[in-house]
Amino acid sequence: MSDAQTPPDDPADGDATDSHDDFDPVQVFPESEDMDLRPGADSCYKCSTCDTSCPVAEVDDEFPGPKFQGPEQWRLKRKGDHDVDESVMKCSNCMRCDGACPSDVPLSQMHNTARAEYVDDHVSKLSVEYWRNRVLANYGRLAKLGSAFPGLTNAVMGNSLVQSINEKVLGISAEREFPTFAEQTFRSWWEKRGGAKVRSDEKRVAYFHGDYANHNTPEVAKSLVRVFEHFGYEVAVPEQRCSGTPMFANGMMDDARRAAKFNVGTFRDLVEDGYDVVCSCTSCSMALRQEYPELFEFEGTAEVAASTYEAVEYLRVFEDLDGALDDADDVDSPDLAYHAPCHARNQGLDGQAVEVVDRLDGVDAHDVGDSCSGISGTYGWKAENYDTSMEIGREMFEHMEDADAEVGLTECPTCAMQMEHGTGYDVRHTLEVIAAALDVDRGTAAGS
Ligand code: SF4
Numbered sequence: 397m398s399d400a401q402t403p404p405d406d407p408a409d410g411d412a413t414d415s416h417d418d419f420d421p422v423q424v425f426p427e428s429e430d431m432d433l434r435p436g437a438d439s440c441y442k443c444s445t446c447d448t449s450c451p452v453a454e455v456d457d458e459f460p461g462p463k464f465q466g467p468e469q470w471r472l473k474r475k476g477d478h479d480v481d482e483s484v485m486k487c488s489n490c491m492r493c494d495g496a497c498p499s500d501v502p503l504s505q506m507h508n509t510a511r512a513e514y515v516d517d518h519v520s521k522l523s524v525e526y527w528r529n530r531v532l533a534n535y536g537r538l539a540k541l542g543s544a545f546p547g548l549t550n551a552v553m554g555n556s557l558v559q560s561i562n563e564k565v566l567g568i569s570a571e572r573e574f575p576t577f578a579e580q581t582f583r584s585w586w587e588k589r590g591g592a593k594v595r596s597d598e599k600r601v602a603y604f605h606g607d608y609a610n611h612n613t614p615e616v617a618k619s620l621v622r623v624f625e626h627f628g629y630e631v632a633v634p635e636q637r638c639s640g641t642p643m644f645a646n647g648m649m650d651d652a653r654r655a656a657k658f659n660v661g662t663f664r665d666l667v668e669d670g671y672d673v674v675c676s677c678t679s680c681s682m683a684l685r686q687e688y689p690e691l692f693e694f695e696g697t698a699e700v701a702a703s704t705y706e707a708v709e710y711l712r713v714f715e716d717l718d719g720a721l722d723d724a725d726d727v728d729s730p731d732l733a734y735h736a737p738c739h740a741r742n743q744g745l746d747g748q749a750v751e752v753v754d755r756l757d758g759v760d761a762h763d764v765g766d767s768c769s770g771i772s773g774t775y776g777w778k779a780e781n782y783d784t785s786m787e788i789g790r791e792m793f794e795h796m797e798d799a800d801a802e803v804g805l806t807e808c809p810t811c812a813m814q815m816e817h818g819t820g821y822d823v824r825h826t827l828e829v830i831a832a833a834l835d836v837d838r839g840t841a842a843g844s
């Protein structure tokens with residue numbers, strides 16, 4: 397047997413790194429085209445650290461955990477004709493296991509690829525599950541319709557009878573409050589405003605706002621624009637599609653590939669012109685930085701990934717954000733209970749919001765700990781996952797209620813939904829707090 401057929405399951409059998417030297421690529425998942433996960437899989441030495449970090453495994457005894465979803469499924473597959481186990485659909489794609497693994501096994505990449513194969517092979521394109529997941533994964537299409545008639549959509553989707561029908565027919569939990577559509581999308585505001593108010597050849601950022609900030613929380617997107625213009629940046633808002641995060645999580649790899657190709661295409665041109673890419677959602681920055689280069693090889697993918705930042709991170713790296721906030725006037729704000737999204741944690745950004753906001757006179761931010769909110773994008777919207785999602789979120793809810801704060805703070809829109817749902821608190825985005833502190837909220841002209 398070759399090395400490829402006999403992985404060093406036991407570290408005592410040999411050094412996994414050595415086996416890479418005479419590495420003979422194996423096509424594990426044919427649908428993944430040129431994807432080859434062997435080097436990462438063989439680095440697994442079965443310590444189970446990933447399993448202890450998995451919020452789904454913690455509350456669901458039937459979920460086998462990330463070690464099984466990643467390296468073990470891969471090994472089984474390599475040894476024979478083994479189908480991907482259906483439990484991969486229970487992985488929420490929180491990516492906490494990625495950060496926990498001491499051996500850099502590309503767990504979420506394995507899960508995303510395996511999930512896509514499972515959906516292709518085992519989920520009927522005619523089934524309700526497939527269409528429910530496709531609708532959730534392609535929220536942007538639904539949101540476009542919703543934004544065309546926001547008042548009507550909000551009334552219909554907020555109706556308890558409609559919610560109950562949604563659960564019975566589609567399996568979308570009736571317990572969840574459907575997100576409210578804004579009267580004016582961010583992109584309409586941007587167009588009406590006439591685009592960028594600041595021009596600069598040196599300081600230029602391209603904003604990846606994603607679907608949610610465009611259709612549901614345009615105030616977050618406006619805050620980003622105003623804060624970056626305050627620091628002298630020319631902001632570009634190119635055409636874009638969903639980052640693909642909900643598509644990866646639902647095994648819709650073809651949809652994700654199309655969206656990623658479009659996004660890389662538009663942002664690549666701007667990066668070539670000297671723009672950096674900034675995101676207001678930590679899952680979007682995660683997708684552009686990590687998931688795209690792990691899963692795709694479009695021209696410019698690596699360049700876009702290397703130029704992408706979460707927005708507050710960007711200001712801390714390239715501007716004196718701390719100094720600007722130290723000089724800000726007192727802020728009239730309630731104290732804030734901060735939840736770090738799992739995808740912020742993965743990018744090493746989990747401590748920054750509290751550090752930044754705590755500089756302001758008149759506001760305290762309390763970190764409510766390192767638990768997962770439990771909603772994980774579309775995961776907690778599925779009726780079959782609702783109870784698990786709330787069980788995972790219980791620790792965060794309790795810590796929010798124990799904290800000396802009345803309002804939540806986070807950078808992820810679906811974590812914000814779960815925080816509101818579990819505690820009844822209003823939730824703000826860190827950029828909104830910064831915009832208020834720098835007094836840029838009113839803009840420079842009416843409507844701007
Ligand atoms: S944490 Fe990494 S090395 Fe340990 S079992 Fe999980 S995948 Fe393997």
Ligand code: SF4
Nearest residue numbers: 450462487488491493
């Ligand atoms: S991505 Fe999250 S839910 Fe999925 S296996 Fe890893 S830790 Fe568990």
